[in-house]
Amino acid sequence: MTDAEVLLMVDDRPSSFTRYAARELAGRLVLLRFAGTAPDLPEDYLLETAHLPAFWVREDVPAQEEAKRYREWAAGLPTAPSRFCNPSEPRQAVAQRFAELAGLPHLTEQQVVLVRDKAAMKERFRELGLRTAEFARVRSAEEVGRFAARHGWPVVLKPVDSFACVDTHRLTGPGDLAGIDLGARNWMVEEHLGGTEWEVCALILDGEVLDAWPSAMPCRPLDIVDGAMNANISVGTGDGPPVDLRALVQRIVTGTGVDHGYAHMEFFLIDGEVYAGEIGVRLAGCEIPANHGHAYGFDVFGATLAVYLGRRPDLAYRERRCAGDLLLPLPGSGRVGRITSREEILGMPGVVDAVLKVAAGDAVTARRASHNASGYAHVVGGSVEEVEARMREVLDRFTIEVLPERESDPVPL
Structure with a gap:
């Protein structure tokens, strides 16, 4: 090349x-x-x-x-x-x-199925010897109920091709199914896992996982869409999960025949055992790739472009720290009144970059999705705990006011 x-x-x-x-x-x-x-x-x-x-x-x-x-x-x-x-x-x-x-x-048609259809994905994980949550495809509330009778509530219900937690629900009982149209899409249900949820990103070239970078998640995605802090923290200090991450991703890459690209995976660690969650062969969402660049001190986007151009990337790391993206809240739909300025955010402890996607006067629409945000800040520190504490300080000091749109006054007759 x-x-x-x-x-x-x-x-x-x-x-x-x-x-x-x-x-x-x-x-x-x-x-x-x-x-x-x-x-x-x-x-x-x-x-x-x-x-x-x-x-x-x-x-x-x-x-x-x-x-x-x-x-x-x-x-x-x-x-x-x-x-x-x-x-x-x-x-x-x-x-x-x-x-x-x-x-x-x-990607071949079959590879697309394996990285998009979450039920087919988990079936392949099991064929490769990986543990997963119990799961089943469902088409009715009755099938969801039968699954929960076997595996217990809560359960997680999602379209097999969902992403960013769009239309994904944690159900605590049959009543939570009200209003969900199970005939409109292809759905699956899976048991709700405990333990710690982690993420890992990797670059692949010629079928080889070149390196893998773990991310901690202060709050789970399903909690995020219900209002919890929305953040991911790249752990460049070596304090990540006690798992051979390159070997984990390599097993899947080999088992799916993926030749090159950027992979993003979520998994659970329960009593020392790995449970594979989901994998995508594309860049991670939000600003997760940029986190890795800040944490390891290298050009992560340049390295990613290199593998898509068929070239071996430069993975010479010049930094070892923790770095995360904190998505700034977008509390509702309407018109933005006031919002903390980028300059104020950059002046907060640990913040190395900030982007505001909205400004005073903008019309905005909030969505129930894990990428719903008014902007983001990159926050660095010496540990996951320090980064998370700094993120919470940013949230405490960040202000956004969204005013509901008023209906036009009626035209007098």
């Missing part, structure tokens, strides 16, 4: 990674956008990335026709893309299928 290769990258929402790639790979980056994502690509971001060639996929046209149109379009570029990267979890199936039709490296 040469440094001259061009990357085709799915771009369905602004992120730190896509902004980094837009800056660093000018002339070697082509964006793949889907017509249905236009509302998620704000005007300022479109202007920011206007210097890059972008192909828009028409989602009402057969994929084969769009791939043919893309190949003809790409042939007119100075260099057509020869590598592919999809950072988007919900677009895995359509994006990887498009890459296949375009003749680019891609």
Whole structure:
């Protein structure tokens, strides 16, 4: 592989990674956008990335026709893309299928199933000798009830293709099923595990896990969507879980045949035993990848781009500390009144970066999802405990006021 290769990258929402790639790979980056994502690509971001060639996929046209149109379009570029990267979890199936039709490296249809369908994923985990929570596919409240009768309440109910805890519910009894339409999507139920929940991210090249970085979670994702502190802390100090993380991820990578990319996995540690949760072959959500860069002192986004370009990344670490992303609350929908400034946040102990996604006067919509936020702050410290304490101080001092939108006054007759 040469440094001259061009990357085709799915771009369905602004992120730190896509902004980094837009800056660093000018002339070697082509964006793949889907017509249905236009509302998620704000005007300022479109202007920011206007210097890059972008192909828009028409989602009402057969994929084969769009791939043919893309190949003809790409042939007119100075260099057509020869590598592919999809950072988007919900677009895995359509994006990887498009890459296949375009003749680019891609996940196979079966691999997409194994990293998107959580029931199929857990079945493969068990085939690979890993423990998982008990689980079952369900289509009715009665099936959920029978599962709970065998394994006990609470249980966790989720669509098999959910992400960021969207439409994921912890059920404490049959009454919690009220209002959930189990006929609308493919659902699964699993036992609610205790113990400690951890995350691990890894880079893969030529089927080899190059390194793996653990993250602590002060609060579980299902608690986060109900209002708990929303944070992840990369543990660069060696105080992570007593698990061979590279070997854990390597077992899954080998067992699924994944050749390259960024993997993000969640697992539980219960009485010293690992229970595999879920894995995604794409960048972790929120600002988790950036946490690893702050914790280990290296260019994490550059290393990630390297593996998608088929090159071995520079993993020379210059730092060893704990670093986390604290998502700042977005308490409701309406219009932002006042909000703590970025400068104030940067002046708080341990804060090394901060981004506000909203400003006074903006209309905002809160969602029940683990990435619901008004912005984020990166906080560093010598231990997980110190970082968490500093995060809680930021939350204590951060203020955001969201005023409900008023209905227009009636027009007099």
